[in-house]
Amino acid sequence: MSKPLNVLVVEDSSDDVLLLMRYLKRSGYEPAYEMVGTAEDMRAALARRRWDVVLSDYNMPRFSAPEALRVLRESGQDVPFIVVSGSVGEETAVEVMRSGAHDYVMKDSLLRLGPAIEREMQEAAVRNERRRAQDDLRSAYSRMEALNERLLNAMRETHHRVKNNLQIIIAMIDMQAMEHRTDAQVPLEVLSRLGMHIRTLAVVHDLLTHHVREVEDQQRLSAKTVLETLLPLLQVTVDTHEIRYRIAEADLLSKQCTVLALVTNELVSNAIKHASGPIVVTFSTADSVASLLVEDGGPGFPAGFDAHTCANMGLELVTALVATDLEGTLTFENRKEGGARVRVTFVVPPQQGREEP
Amino acid sequence: MRIAYPQLPTAAAPHLPAARWRTADEPRSPGASPGLAGLRVVIVEDEGITQLQLRKMLMQEGLTVAGTASNGERAVELVLATQPDIVLMDIKMPGPVDGLEAARRILPRFPTCIIFLTAYVDLAVDAQQIGACGYIVKPIDSVTLLPQVRAAYQAYNQNRP
Secondary structure (H helix, E strand, O other): OOEEEEEEEEOOOHHHHHHHHHHHHHOOEEEEEEEEOOHHHHHHHHHHOOOOEEEEOOEEOOEEHHHHHHHHHHHOOOOOEEEEEOOOOHHHHHHHHHOOOOEEEEHHHHHHHHHHHHHHHHHHHHHHHHHHHHHHHHHHHHHHHHHHHHHHHHHHHHHHHHHHHHHHHHHHHHHHHHHOOOOOOOOHHHHHHHHHHHHHHHHHHHHHHHOOEEEOOEEEEEHHHHHHHHHHHHHHOOOOOOEEEEEOOOEEEHHHHHHHHHHHHHHHHHHHHHOOOOEEEEEEEEOOEEEEEEEOOOOOOOOOOOOOOOOOHHHHHHHHHHHHHOOOEEEEEEOOOOOEEEEEEEEOOOOOOOOOO | OOOOOOOHHHOOOOOOOOOOOOOOOOOOOOOOOOOOOOOEEEEEOOOHHHHHHHHHHHHHOOOEEEEEEOOHHHHHHHHHHHOOOEEEEEOOOOOOOOHHHHHHHHOOOOOOEEEEEEOOOOOHHHHHHHOOOEEEEOOOOHHHHHHHHHHHHHHHHHOOO
16 A cells, blocks of 8 residues: 655656656655745745655756755754755765755665655654654643742732731731720720631631632622621621621722721621611622711711711721722711711722623 | 941841830830930831821820821822931832832932831842831831831931931
8 A cells, every 4th residue: 555745856857756756656655746946946835735755856957955955944844855866976965964964865776765765754753753742841841830930929929918917917906905005904895806807807818819800910809709708707796786788799909808898897896886776788889989888776976976086996997997998988977767877988990790780 | 328227137037125015004105215205207008007006106105107108109209298207118019119119219318217117028138228227027016116116216326427
């Protein structure tokens, strides 16, 4: 059974080409060939398709084997290149082999041609295989490097977040210590609030670790996920008040999530302390502005209430978080139907992939 | 100008004064720490809670907070306008100008005692090259921070030409 063979013949004599083809058939090949006699024709032929072998005469009126070798090398293809020529002298033969030809077959010993092609094609296949393996290795290595880089970044991100949380915790403890520096004892309520804040930070840390989405290099997390995890946790710690909530879906930046959770925690804890009846938490967004409402049915704020001067550490904390971290607004008002309402508004990032309500 | 840099070699684990807890009947009062009371400070910090904490501890210690900024650009304007004795400066802040760059812009125009407060342990050398007089790694609390600020400010004063 004859093997198909695509042969590019660099030759100026059609008779010689036919002779070559006859020998190839005798060696068991079924050759399909194209004959080129100039560099341009050869370039075009190389660009057009893949060849199994290039057979080249040494001297032609407008081309030569060394020039043909150069054209082949420029094409970047690794195809066996065999010079088939009359006697050119030992020095020339050595020279052309040195410049990259794979074999040299004399026109008067064409019986060697078949076996030479066979051997060179096998060697080219081995070279190609090795190259592919090296490419695979290289790309596996660069995938590994990219993965390593991503892991390092994630680690740095986590490290930074943990240190931030530690700073928040120590700042809260430090401020309480300053506040109570003349007291014999720190009230239990202070400690429970600190405990709740630490649990809050832990919850947001968990959510940021497992549910964060990357959008344009920003780490984002849904406010709904944060608040619907936090509020039931708050409810567990209190059986005197019902905490009701209605939370819209909105993506927040990771820092906003931590701050929103701390602010909600503090405002709900305040409502629990000062009011009776259910506490209603509403979170909604409109035109990239989020609002958080915390409403209760208690006595409301006294006339002339000012969060900045009310000597309430919790509200001081909320004021600082809203102004500095959320760059938002904070308002305290009394509801017409009785009770207090605290409103926090801040700008959320553009909500790609989310329907604005 | 030669600036001492007391915190640098031990930035990650600064030497603290001998451990001694303040007790409730031993209140800190303004003037209790000679060398800091009456000085004017600018706080540069983008975390609201830390800003609040710093303001409280500095005021309790008898210092005056001349202003607060939460990004590097604002910090440069504020320090040049208020000319404080001490700047407590965070490094990583939002915006194009971080704390290190803000210090680079401030010091040639107004030499002052800039003390970095940062979560990162690996920027101390940059801080020193810029000419900072302290580098304190977060988290921070009043019991450990104030002695460090005091030491940095004293060293800064002694080495002033």
